[in-house]
Amino acid sequence: MVKLTSRLNEIPGVSATTxxxxxxxxxxxxxxxxxxxxxxxTGRLIALTGHSFGANAxxxxxxxxxxxxxxxxxxxxxxxxxxxxxxxxxxVKRIYNPYQKVDPVGRGIVKPANGESKAHWNARxxxxxxxxxxxxxxxxxxxxxxxxxxxxxxTVTA
Numbered sequence: 001m002v003k004l005t006s007r008l009n010e011i012p013g014v015s016a017t018t019x020x021x022x023x024x025x026x027x028x029x030x031x032x033x034x035x036x037x038x039x040x041x042t043g044r045l046i047a048l049t050g051h052s053f054g055a056n057a058x059x060x061x062x063x064x065x066x067x068x069x070x071x072x073x074x075x076x077x078x079x080x081x082x083x084x085x086x087x088x089x090x091x092v093k094r095i096y097n098p099y100q101k102v103d104p105v106g107r108g109i110v111k112p113a114n115g116e117s118k119a120h121w122n123a124r125x126x127x128x129x130x131x132x133x134x135x136x137x138x139x140x141x142x143x144x145x146x147x148x149x150x151x152x153x154x155t156v157t158a
Contacts, residue, residue: 001051004144011148013155015044019054029057033064040070047074047151051138052106055080059088059110066091073154076147079137080108087111088125095125096150098143106134 001018008016019028036046046065050058055077062072066089076096080086088095090113097110112121126146130137137143 001049001054001138003139004049004147007144007148008151011152011155014151026053026057026060029060029064032057033061036061036065036072037068037070045073045154046070047076047154048072049076049078049147050080051078052134053081054078055108056084056086059086062092063089074150076150077108077110078143079106079134080110081106082108084108087113089113090116093124094150096128096146097125098128098130098137098140098146100130100132100134100137102131103134106137 005016005018008014019032036048040046048058048061050056058075058077059080062075065072070091072092074094074096075088075092077086077088079099080097086108088110095110097108099107099109101107109127110125112118112125130140130143132140
């Protein structure tokens with residue numbers, strides 16, 4: 001994720017950070033949610049990216065932001081941990097979910113919000129199966145290109 005963060009920070013107007021969640025803790029979700037709320041108050045767009053449990057945390061943050069009526073402009077959930085609930089709330093405009101089934105770790109495919117129509121889901125989500133190991137998918141150049149292109153497109157329309 002450090003490589004991706006570096007690439008994102010090359011985009012004018014983007015301020016990306018990498019937060020290491022450690023092994024299994026989600027304690028940082030509260031602070032990152034507060035940071036997103038503060039960013040939105042200054043007019044900034046919100047894009048969340050994460051790999052493995054970090055992807056699950058990004059979905060958790062989006063859920064907390066929906067409680068505050070805050071839109072998430074983009075969410076990239078890279079091979080989230082499948083054992084957690086992966087329903088993406090409706091406050092997320094665009095979703096990118098590269099996942100793998102090569103090894104038993106990760107394997108997370110995000111799902112529509114409860115009651116969301118298939119047409120609405122298909123309009124906002126790109127789900128992409130990749131033939132890679134969980135520990136490599138977050139550094140894949142094509143995954144990075146897709147995320148960078150999506151965030152660049154956001155900055156053009158902002």
